[in-house]
Amino acid sequence: MLLWPLLLLLLLLPTLALLRQQRSQDARLSWLAGLQHRVAWGALVWAATWQRRRLEQSTLHVHQSQQQALRWCLQGAQRPHCSLRRSTDISTFRNHLPLTKASQTQEEESGEQPLPPTSNQDLGEASLQATLLGLVALNKAYPEVLAQGRTARVTLTSPWPRPLPWPGNTLGQMGTPGTKDPRALLLDALRSPGLRALEAGTAVELLDVFLGLETDGEELAGVIAAGNPGAPLRERAAEVREALEQGPRGLALRLWPKLQVVVTLDAGGQAEAVAALGALWCQGLAFFSPAYAALGGVLGLNLQPEQPHGLYLLPPGAPFIELLPVKEGTQEEAASTLLLAEAQQGKEYELVLTDRASLTRCRLGDVVRVVGAYNQCPVVRFICRLDQTLSVRGEDIGEDLFSEALGRAVGQWAGAKLLDHGCVESSILEWGRTDRAEDTRLGSCPFTRSMCAHGVYSQIPLRALLPTTRCLWR
Template sequence: MLLLFLLLLLLLLLLPPLSRLWQPWSPGPRLSWLACLQHRVAWGALCWAAAWQRRRLEQSTLRAGQSQQQALRWCLQGAPGPRRPLRGSTDMSAFRSHLPLTKASLAQEEESGEQLLPPASKQHHGKASLQVNSSPMDPNLQPHPPLRVGKDSPDGGPTPCPVSLQATLLGLAALNKAHPEVLVPGGTACLTPTSPWPSPLPWPWRVPSPGSAPGAKDPGALLLEALRSPGLRALEARTAVELLDVFSGLEANGEELARALAAGGPGAPLPWRAAELREALEQGPRGLALRLWPQLQVVVTLDAGGQAEAVAALRALWCRGLAFFSPAYAAAGGVVGLNLWPEQPGGLYLLPPGAPLIELLPVREGGQEEAATTVLLAEAQEGEEYELVLTDHTSLTRCRLGDVVRVVGAYNQCPVVRFVRRLSQTLSVRGEDIGEDVFSEALSRAVGQWPGATLLDHGCVESSVLDSSGGSAPHYEVFVALRGLRNLSEENRDKLDHCLQETYPRYKSLRFRGSVGPARVQLVGPEAFRELRAALAASPSSPFPPEMPRVLRHRRLARLLQRRVLS
């Protein structure tokens, strides 16, 4: 069956070159016929593969314990001989006792060096890297060595399907079910160089218009190409924060894009489309996407840490009225959650029982107990919160990822979860430990009290990082990018500290005693966060996972925002 799928994909890959060879003799109808044939063949192959993967997922989730035992066996078989501690045994208790939990650890930035991030080899979708250590996690740098999934086991045993490929196939099937008209030839445009789909596959429904540059990777060229196609049904971007940058750039460079459309770059001149772009921009950001592409239905981005604010801003402004869909959740270990329910808001993900092996570490109130024991997927309790633990078969380590999930349901014997926070993004200057979700809730409440303001981005820095206490009590420096508000009064700035006290009693107690100073809010432009993301992306290890840090631990990164303060 797998061989048949590969043959169909090979035929699919051969069709575009054939269409280009055919084009000189009959550039119109013949090319359209070939594109239609390509789409039919590809969609038939992908539907077959998705149905096959759904059957495998159904079987594995019905026997979650057995499936995880097989995943453990595969991890042990894949480990190099000297690192294989159990000598053929796959008992889970022995596995836990021989391999204690470790934390993801990332190299510290050298303050005197020129690099913001440590060098590492580039990763592909569905692969990430983990370095384990007992030191605290650092959210601003990317981990290594690589976590590989889907490789042949050394003893010739069954090869697990890569989670990235499974997420892509099942995600496409789910998207087609929720929005049947989206996956048509020419109906989708990706506005970022990297696709949100975890596994790279040919996309026959994205047919470039004549004159477009094949393989264009420049975001500006991708946006211009999308603007030439008013009939788009779906927009894609690797992450929501990158799509936020695209729409900000569209507004900033609107006139330049309109001139390029009118002049015909690339392709034939489209003066009518340039006029439509100018008219749409004049009406402001709200609903801009639907004014430019009236048939749009859905926005596809890859969910990861730190994306919620960008999604909220896109929903409120440029992508108002559109559905959002993420095919998977990406964490430090790669793809860890599958989205089978595009119609459900808020992002619900199934934790699959195959390789890599996933364990769940209960999160206790007031901090993680070191003596806590992990549970398997079938043992997860609804309503409880757990930290994800992934086993890397390459180095055979049980690594705590720092991503915390809340179990909201079950699919057969496997938990359906919602990702709630990253432990690496906790704020603590006096041991108060304000979680990412708690701070985001307080900030959202504060912004709601700022007349006309929409939150676009934010970043937090503990005062010790910037040496900004100046003899006063330690506090938080909060940098916010807003839409609709150009200046913050002192009264508005104080509202964040009041909301933090109302949301988190422990912080309120420390503020009352004077152990912690008031949070200082500073307004920056959206370009500050674009510069921060550019600095993060400059690292060779940045392509995966596409997380957005909200708490900056390094002075150099924090100063990128500090230099852009407006008020």
């Protein structure tokens, strides 16, 4: 078992954790908390070093590694594909198993329900690898982030793909382990002005947290001042109120002056949310995603937090990944998939994942562009999702094409900055606000809305995009 040595090393951690909870009653036990942190971190570094060596070997011998991943898939199949189990020939594999889409049923005639690509159990090692290497990379880029009490998670979901076998606060995370109340998580974070890192499941979830904070901030400050639960912190409550009164821009750094990085998991389609956070609430902060997680699980690793956000290495191990070339300007399907070593820099590909249980080659719809290489494996950036369209004036338009056209149109007006957009019914947004705070009737027509819920609005007809499309910008 992969983690047996690690688990043996951590046998004493539960006992130390219980002692740590009693440190308020006996200050002399504080050194046990420090010991617990050092033991946990030492075990993590040891496990991450081993995983890094395995990654180096697999990326240097990518063809052999993908052959092993394919063999792993074939041997674990629950469906009878006897001829395939005896061979790991890629051509035979492709000929026997046609490509399917994620939304497609496995066998339409039998009426079977589609299985999600690759179960969480099968992807356990990939998720663990992403978590271990991500934590070490984060600590290397921001050495003080994982110190005791310097990290807080503000959503129920975690940005780390695989939970570690020790309490979260062992490695510096604030809050009560196992809590199911998102409000309690946010209160724990607000009580701690010395945070270095803020964690959330995804950037979209963090965006919701900050929007809710602006709505309920006064109430939360009152709870902090009253000390329910916990000790009353009237001075900290006053700091929270003062930070909120100055508006959304730079709010995170006013609440936590020592904050350095925001950690979220990139699940594709998060770029607009990251841009919105970076432009307003998290202005001046770095963003880090430990991995890229598509429909089937962890597919990409982020080994360099200092690099631009959104660059991921596609590892050659399990799950078995193929690349389907995307033809520019057309939805036609390419003749055949490619292996990782065959990817070309600058080209775009749709990710194809093989489900081990059902032995199904599934097109995920996630399109990536190859921007570099790590040994023999491609480094990619997420571009868009295929077949994901927006309804504009009753016509289906590809999300990527619409976003590109909208960005060009907004760029025609000096000072305009599009933070995010989405299509809504015309009846939802029939009133706009001008810089003179005068309501202006817009008329009943579909238009695109930016997520600029603060400050002063202006109304711009995007006639360069569509005759009746309008956009709210800040």
